[in-house]
Amino acid sequence: MRQQIQRGIRAALGLLLLLSVSGCGFTFSPEELYSLPQLPAEYTELNNCLNQVLESGAEYAAPVSGSNIQPVQLEDLDGDGAQEAVAFFRNSAEEKPLKIYIFTPRNDTYEQAAVIEGTGTSIYSIAYEDLDQDGQKELLVGWRVNTDMQALSVYSLRSGQPEELIQGTSYVRYAVNDLNQDGLWELVVFRADEENNGIADYYCWQEGELQLRTSARITSTMAELSQQGKVRSGVLQDGIPALFVTGVEESAWMATDILAVRNEELVNILLSDVTGVSSEVAPFCALYPEDINSDGITEVPHPESIPSWGNVGEEICRRIDWYAYASDGTKTLALSTYHNVEDGWYLRLPDSWRDQILITRTAGTEESAVTFSIRGSDTEPPQDFLRILKLTGSNREVQATRGGRIILRRQPEIIYVAELLDANSSWEYGLTEDEVREAFNLITTEWTAGES
Numbered sequence: 001m002r003q004q005i006q007r008g009i010r011a012a013l014g015l016l017l018l019l020s021v022s023g024c025g026f027t028f029s030p031e032e033l034y035s036l037p038q039l040p041a042e043y044t045e046l047n048n049c050l051n052q053v054l055e056s057g058a059e060y061a062a063p064v065s066g067s068n069i070q071p072v073q074l075e076d077l078d079g080d081g082a083q084e085a086v087a088f089f090r091n092s093a094e095e096k097p098l099k100i101y102i103f104t105p106r107n108d109t110y111e112q113a114a115v116i117e118g119t120g121t122s123i124y125s126i127a128y129e130d131l132d133q134d135g136q137k138e139l140l141v142g143w144r145v146n147t148d149m150q151a152l153s154v155y156s157l158r159s160g161q162p163e164e165l166i167q168g169t170s171y172v173r174y175a176v177n178d179l180n181q182d183g184l185w186e187l188v189v190f191r192a193d194e195e196n197n198g199i200a201d202y203y204c205w206q207e208g209e210l211q212l213r214t215s216a217r218i219t220s221t222m223a224e225l226s227q228q229g230k231v232r233s234g235v236l237q238d239g240i241p242a243l244f245v246t247g248v249e250e251s252a253w254m255a256t257d258i259l260a261v262r263n264e265e266l267v268n269i270l271l272s273d274v275t276g277v278s279s280e281v282a283p284f285c286a287l288y289p290e291d292i293n294s295d296g297i298t299e300v301p302h303p304e305s306i307p308s309w310g311n312v313g314e315e316i317c318r319r320i321d322w323y324a325y326a327s328d329g330t331k332t333l334a335l336s337t338y339h340n341v342e343d344g345w346y347l348r349l350p351d352s353w354r355d356q357i358l359i360t361r362t363a364g365t366e367e368s369a370v371t372f373s374i375r376g377s378d379t380e381p382p383q384d385f386l387r388i389l390k391l392t393g394s395n396r397e398v399q400a401t402r403g404g405r406i407i408l409r410r411q412p413e414i415i416y417v418a419e420l421l422d423a424n425s426s427w428e429y430g431l432t433e434d435e436v437r438e439a440f441n442l443i444t445t446e447w448t449a450g451e452s
């Protein structure tokens with residue numbers, strides 16, 4: 001009895017905490033949480049439903065990856081404006097131990113509507129997507145089969161009970177996108193073939209069913225894709241939607257593939273027929289395709305080394321050339337930047353600076369600096385014209401205003417400043433204070449829990 005009471009308390013606390021952070025309009029203090037305040041009737045009944053499952057011998061088994069990792073999740077699955085409760089359990093005594101319970105709100109209470117069962121070591125991930133745009137969301141469930149394998153299943157609840165649209169296909173990552181622009185969402189699943197080559201399987205809607213249409217080869221292995229690799233949806237230069245697939249080889253090299261639909265077939269527009277790999281291979285710089293210049297087109301980063309001086313013991317400084325691709329594989333230079341990933345900022349480089357500058361980076365305990373210099377000649381040394389600093393010390397406010405420095409950005413523990421040095425005023429391509437501020441940007445960190 002004591003175990004049942006404790007289990008019920010834990011379940012109630014978990015539900016209360018879920019409701020407090022799920023945007024349902026409930027907020028609770030720690031004291032209120034432990035005093036178990038009276039819940040609305042429907043949530044009290046939901047708690048009773050969850051306790052019944054727990055008392056049958058099950059335990060919570062929340063998804064271990066992705067953005068949805070709560071043991072109980074509220075989601076409007078049928079589009080009626082009311083949220084269903086999706087709860088994740090494991091019952092080791094049963095043949096199919098992994099359980100996903102779906103509870104539907106009915107007249108101020110919750111009723112069990114469906115149960116999805118699976119085998120394996122854990123529920124890897126869950127996503128909710130209205131793939132066929134009928135107003136009802138499908139469930140994309142990743143099952144961890146063993147330490148080396150994951151299986152993806154897609155379930156529809158349109159008939160009231162789970163209908164498995166895709167049955168447990170092996171995968172490492174997946175993505176949803178309307179690649180053929182028919183108004184429906186397709187599914188692209190990334191896996192390894194028998195020879196460990198990277199494959200992208202393209203599932204689209206045919207006669208009301210989600211079916212495998214075609215497959216395309218990608219450059220990266222699944223190991224290269226699963227670690228630091230990323231899959232991003234984007235847009236090509238001619239307005240065609242695409243998937244940008246970046247794999248990383250031992251943190252040294254990155255290969256980017258671009259997948260698009262042509263004549264109803266999924267094609268890798270960068271894959272060489274001769275080499276069998278992408279034409280976009282470059283040193284890894286912790287950057288991935290994005291719309292770097294906010295023009296609605298996704299650009300691919302390509303690092304190029306910049307000559308440096310005075311950088312003894314420092315990393316190689318690189319210029320990042322961002323290319324926009326068309327669906328035929330041709331590319332256009334959209335923008336060049338210097339990305340200082342270590343310090344969290346980047347600078348848009350004017351076209352006039354190309355092949356005319358040197359870069360030096362120095363780092364201390366409370367200050368790091370990047371100095372931009374005009375290349376010299378055989379008889380003249382480089383001339384410094386711009387310096388950007390990251391200040392982190394306790395006296396950073398004082399340091400930020402020293403010597404006419406330009407404050408670029410403030411963060412809670414950091415101040416970014418710039419100095420226009422002597423050569424800036426005499427160089428024809430020098431910048432004004434406003435131009436420095438406009439060219440300076442912070443690197444925004446993308447958080448992900450491990451699932452595309």
